[in-house]
Amino acid sequence: MATAQELLRAQCARFAALDPQLPDGYPVPPGEPLVARTTSGDAVAGIVTRTSNPPGSMQSLWQPSTVFELFPLIGEHSREGMAALLGAWRDWLRSQGAPERDSACSVIWPSRDVQAAKALLDGGFTPLSCLAVRPPTPPCTFTELSGTVTVRRAGPADLDAVVELTLLELEYAALVGSSTYRPDAPQLKRTAAHVRLHSSDPVWLAERGGTPVAVAECGWVDADRPSAGHRLRPGTWAYVNCVSVREHDRGTGVGQRLMTSAHEEFARAGAVGSFLYYNPPNPLSSVFWPRQGYRPLWTTWEVRPATALR
Numbered sequence: 374m375a376t377a378q379e380l381l382r383a384q385c386a387r388f389a390a391l392d393p394q395l396p397d398g399y400p401v402p403p404g405e406p407l408v409a410r411t412t413s414g415d416a417v418a419g420i421v422t423r424t425s426n427p428p429g430s431m432q433s434l435w436q437p438s439t440v441f442e443l444f445p446l447i448g449e450h451s452r453e454g455m456a457a458l459l460g461a462w463r464d465w466l467r468s469q470g471a472p473e474r475d476s477a478c479s480v481i482w483p484s485r486d487v488q489a490a491k492a493l494l495d496g497g498f499t500p501l502s503c504l505a506v507r508p509p510t511p512p513c514t515f516t517e518l519s520g521t522v523t524v525r526r527a528g529p530a531d532l533d534a535v536v537e538l539t540l541l542e543l544e545y546a547a548l549v550g551s552s553t554y555r556p557d558a559p560q561l562k563r564t565a566a567h568v569r570l571h572s573s574d575p576v577w578l579a580e581r582g583g584t585p586v587a588v589a590e591c592g593w594v595d596a597d598r599p600s601a602g603h604r605l606r607p608g609t610w611a612y613v614n615c616v617s618v619r620e621h622d623r624g625t626g627v628g629q630r631l632m633t634s635a636h637e638e639f640a641r642a643g644a645v646g647s648f649l650y651y652n653p654p655n656p657l658s659s660v661f662w663p664r665q666g667y668r669p670l671w672t673t674w675e676v677r678p679a680t681a682l683r
């Protein structure tokens with residue numbers, strides 16, 4: 374069985390691989406110890422602290438009166454370890470008589486750990502705030518594309534590549550948003566891609582050495598039609614339905630290169646603008662899209678799970 378020290382060491386190594394901007398250590402304060410086992414039998418642990426923010430304290434302005442905070446020690450078992458620990462925490466809380474009003478459970482965790490994000494979302498946690506950092510001299514240019522990448526319009530013969538790439542996006546989005554990877558997802562995506570590739574909707578593939586590494590699956594929406602839901606100003610809009618870069622090629626400028634081609638084509642075609650949906654908890658798209666010039670117009674808020682709505 375892994376000791377707390379071993380779990381901490383493995384966790385810090387994972388943090389370092391996830392995001393170079395994270396600090397080296399993970400300080401764990403004294404508190405109530407929790408232990409749990411993942412479904413595959415791996416032991417994980419955590420420390421829970423309880424903080425009171427009495428009326429009149431500054432802290433009471435941005436935190437509830439009672440805050441339970443969990444400091445997970447889950448090593449490499451991001452998703453299953455977090456899920457198991459949240460289950461143990463729930464049981465533990467019941468025995469504590471936690472106040473039903475003006476209280477919170479909180480976990481502060483690296484944004485890029487999307488496996489843990491999924492466990493937290495499934496546990497009913499919503500991403501209420503995030504600590505964001507900015508380098509002293511932020512990039513005024515975009516990531517320079519590394520290697521040779523070409524972009525071309527996709528056609529019916531590219532069905533397999535398009536389906537594979539859109540499924541990769543669904544897999545990722547299901548960890549950090551409202552999507553769900555259903556068992557029939559491959560077939561549904563295949564049918565949708567088949568229709569799109571046989572229509573006038575623009576789909577682009579980015580290739581490295583002739584191998585598809587990214588897709589931008591787009592379409593046109595006439596906002597004068599009632600089907601557009603009156604959410605857009607009148608005119609013809611380009612709709613960016615799915616953009617997906619293979620995991621290995623992310624962060625190397627491929628997405629930026631792909632969207633440059635797409636945006637040029639949208640402008641040439643006379644679109645009044647382009648629109649898309651992204652999930653704020655997605656640590657990649659929530660950075661990528663604003664950098665590409667997109668800004669929120671409508672926000673959908675959800676309570677998860679539904680039973681959390683009282």
Ligand SMILES: CC(C)(COP(=O)(O)OP(=O)(O)OC[C@H]1O[C@@H](n2cnc3c(N)ncnc32)[C@H](O)[C@@H]1OP(=O)(O)O)[C@@H](O)C(=O)NCCC(=O)NCCS
Nearest residue numbers: 515516545617618623624625626627628629651657658664
């Ligand atoms: C979001 C996504 C399409 C962006 O494409 P990309 O090729 O990774 O993006 P780029 O490399 O062109 O730019 C990403 C930016 O994040 C930075 N970045 C740093 N590390 C990164 C990493 N590990 N992964 C992704 N981006 C990273 C890049 O430096 C770049 O910064 P810049 O804007 O200053 O140039 C791609 O990451 C992806 O497929 N993600 C998973 C699926 C997804 O979320 N799709 C969008 C759904 S709305």
